[in-house]
Amino acid sequence: MKYLGKNYTKEDILRAVGNISSVAGVRAVKVEGGKADGIRVLEVSAGELSYDVMESRNLDIWNLKYKGIPLNFLSKCGPVNVGLSDRAGMNFLYSVTGGMIYTCGFGNVGGEYADENGVDHFHGKIRFEPADKVKAKAEWKGNDYVVGVGGETREAGLFRTNIALNRTIESVVGEKALTLHDVIENQSYVENPFMLMYHVNCGFPIVDEGSKVYIPTKGYEAMNDEAKKQYENYNFTTAPDDTAVESVYLHKLKKNAKGRSVCATWNPARKLGIMIEFTADTLPNLIEWRCMASGDYVVGMQPTNCHASGRQLEIDRGTLDHIAPFEQRETEIRLTVLDGEGDFKRFLRKFEECTL
Numbered sequence: 001m002k003y004l005g006k007n008y009t010k011e012d013i014l015r016a017v018g019n020i021s022s023v024a025g026v027r028a029v030k031v032e033g034g035k036a037d038g039i040r041v042l043e044v045s046a047g048e049l050s051y052d053v054m055e056s057r058n059l060d061i062w063n064l065k066y067k068g069i070p071l072n073f074l075s076k077c078g079p080v081n082v083g084l085s086d087r088a089g090m091n092f093l094y095s096v097t098g099g100m101i102y103t104c105g106f107g108n109v110g111g112e113y114a115d116e117n118g119v120d121h122f123h124g125k126i127r128f129e130p131a132d133k134v135k136a137k138a139e140w141k142g143n144d145y146v147v148g149v150g151g152e153t154r155e156a157g158l159f160r161t162n163i164a165l166n167r168t169i170e171s172v173v174g175e176k177a178l179t180l181h182d183v184i185e186n187q188s189y190v191e192n193p194f195m196l197m198y199h200v201n202c203g204f205p206i207v208d209e210g211s212k213v214y215i216p217t218k219g220y221e222a223m224n225d226e227a228k229k230q231y232e233n234y235n236f237t238t239a240p241d242d243t244a245v246e247s248v249y250l251h252k253l254k255k256n257a258k259g260r261s262v263c264a265t266w267n268p269a270r271k272l273g274i275m276i277e278f279t280a281d282t283l284p285n286l287i288e289w290r291c292m293a294s295g296d297y298v299v300g301m302q303p304t305n306c307h308a309s310g311r312q313l314e315i316d317r318g319t320l321d322h323i324a325p326f327e328q329r330e331t332e333i334r335l336t337v338l339d340g341e342g343d344f345k346r347f348l349r350k351f352e353e354c355t356l
Contacts, residue, residue, distance in 0.1 A: 001145050002174025004045050009143050020346040024147050024173040025045060025157040026136035028055075035095075036079040036249030042136060042149045044178075046171035049337065051100060051178065053287055055081065058153045059131045059167045064100040066176065066337045070272060072100035073203030073298035075290045082128050087121040092133040098298065101180065101335070102127050104197040104308070105322075106163050107296040117160060120311065122172070124195065128211065129153045137170065162188040163323070186323040193311060194323035195344065197287065197304035198333055202265040204275050207299050209239040211267040214347070215253040215286060215301075216354035223287075223309060230290075237299065238292045250307055255280035256356040265299045267337060273338035275347045278303045282331050 001008045003023060008016075017023055024045050031039045033141040040055040052062040062079055064072050075098040085095035089112065097139045099228060107113070108120035134151035147172035156162040186192055224229040227247035234249050246292065255261045261280035267274035280303075287308045289300030305321055307313055314320035323329065338344050 001141055003157055004180065010140055021108055022072050022258065024145055025138045025271055026147055028129050030139055035084055036081060038081050039079055044147055044149065046147050047173045048170060049176050053149045053169060055134050056130050056182045058103055058129050059149060059151050060102040060127060060129050061100040062097065065214050073098045073201040076295060086126060098201050102199045104199055105195050108309045108311045109195040109197045113185050113311040126153060129155060132333060143183060147171055152177050159290050160262055161192050163192065175288050176339065177334060179332065179334045181332045183328055185328045186325055191322045191324050194321045195306045195311065197302050197308050198299045200276055202299045205270055206267050207237055207297060208235065208267050210269055211237040211265060212264050214351055215251050215263045215288065216261060218254055219250040220249045220251045223250050232290060240294040240297045242294045242296055244292040246289065249288040251286040251288060253284060255285055256353040261354055262346050263301050264338065265301065266344060273344065275332055275338055276301055276338045278333045279331050283331055
């Protein structure tokens with residue numbers, strides 16, 4: 001086990017601490033007060049890395065801190081109890097937490113879609129669903145101490161879909177990383193549309209003037225008017241701008257020989273960044289959400305299997321994916337904090353391996 005820059009055996013660290021939970025562990029809490037009132041959270045402490053997993057919202061990750069510094073974007077409204085969330089039209093913007101990672105899908109990603117089965121709101125339903133069968137992990141594996149959370153979320157309704165998501169989030173103490181592994185199964189007897197995006201949101205101080213986004217892109221498409229204006233500057237950030245608006249790009253990704261891709265947002269002045277590695281075979285695209293607006297200052301690196309502009313666009317383009325009855329899809333995202341030039345150089349080696 002690595003702690004504060006030193007390697008310890010299990011026996012050695014337990015000689016030094018009375019209870020291992022002073023170093024790492026998982027604690028269940030319930031938020032009280034404000035719009036977040038009633039949200040159940042699992043606080044994961046993995047040494048210098050800590051993060052909050054929202055049991056009440058699909059086991060998505062709220063805050064991520066490294067050495068006490070928050071690294072993700074958190075929106076003005078912050079976490080909102082699902083019961084107070086208005087999902088109609090653009091009103092969803094009043095309950096978008098942001099956070100480190102939230103999940104979009106399964107019937108829709110992007111703009112609202114409506115058909116004879118009703119309305120599928122912006123970015124779909126799964127992010128509003130509470131998790132079931134939740135369990136915490138804090139255990140020794142040899143000299144490694146592993147902490148994390150697991151559980152099941154379901155998008156289901158009478159005469160509607162029945163898609164189950166089994167999620168595991170784990171960290172090895174001392175690795176500055178977490179791994180999110182999902183197994184998604186269509187447990188109904190009919191084929192269903194299947195759209196999926198992981199909204200990974202980097203904030204200040206990683207996002208700052210002079211930061212850069214690294215994406216192994218085969219080619220990219222501007223998905224809104226602002227992105228067309230900023231087309232050549234897609235991977236650079238500016239200082240917060242009171243008049244700026246969001247720009248969105250769709251990247252077709254290169255991958256390595258193992259079917260994985262990698263990207264990062266890196267602040268060279270602070271020598272600090274976030275890298276994500278993920279299964280490009282199941283998530284072949286990346287949506288880059290770049291907003292330099294004051295107060296909405298964020299870079300989103302969003303692995304996806306779709307265009308993230310709503311189901312109707314997928315239908316029009318003939319690209320809508322479907323999941324067959326009892327078919328399973330597996331995805332994995334590993335998020336790592338880059339701390340120093342050594343970490344950044346290791347990222348660049350992974351980046352350069354993405355040639356396929």
